[in-house]
Amino acid sequence: MTKHLATCDLCDAYKNDSSGDFRVLPPVFRDFGQQRRFQGPVQTVKCFEDNTLVKAAVDSVGYVDTPEGRVGKVLVVDGGGSLRRALLGGNLGAAAARNGWAGVVIDGCVRDVAELAQQPVGIRALASMPLPTEKRGEGQSEVAVQVQGVWVRPGDWLYADEDGMVISVKPL
Template sequence: MTTATADLYDERGEELDSPALPLLDLGGRTTFDGPARTIRCHRDNALVKRVLATPGGGAVLVIDGGGSLESALVGDVIAASAVDNGWAGIIVNGAIRDRVAIASLDLGVKALGSNPRKSAKDGLGELDVPVTIGGVVFTPGRHVWADADGVLVER
């Protein structure tokens, strides 16, 4: 991504949405973009782990954890798997853990915060469904851009 999100919004504002969330930059890469893949899950990251262990092809995984900070949906092992499998980034409407390790990875990671508590591993959740985060719908396949200013997604 060579164009900053602010400039991209100035050029294409009517085609783009930006979630109103205080997402933190927690990965080793602040700027990233790619087609969206989505997961909706609550305090269960088995589906997240399974998906990020598959070839990402430069995609961005958008995880709707319902804004819960009660347990982490992504940790260092899962994030390292994402790097190994060619994912551009992860956006989490929820918490991650292992912040220091994740910050050293060549991966974009945005989340609401962190919590050392691990999540359940029951495999509950939905894959590649439209998810609404911060008042914005993320549809699988639509392009997502992220940088220090925030996140944009095609409408």
């Protein structure tokens, strides 16, 4: 497993980066999972009040095997910032943990907060909302997304800890 890199240290090292290769997510996300620190390569989903593709992602293998060992991926969900429906709940949080995901970051809401807190995975979202989504089969996977105005692309690396979340085009 990769050693955790502190987001403050990364920001100190890359604060003058003007290439766009290093980005910081705004401090609007709350922790809902058991893991406060997580990192890994990004997989993306873009959806709005329909979690069909979120379910498909967390039900799939959430890690990659590398010469250095197994590395959990981070699912980044562009939910359009909606506060009207929850894109992840207890069952999907358990699936993410069971399938080896390092984390799930949702620009939207979650539900079943007590259940999510028991899952050994990083889960961040804007808020909790008890109302589930409709299942319409809509959305896109593995596309560039905007999360709170910050571009996140499949294959980027996300680093999260108690201080915040940062994105890099490559592992740091």
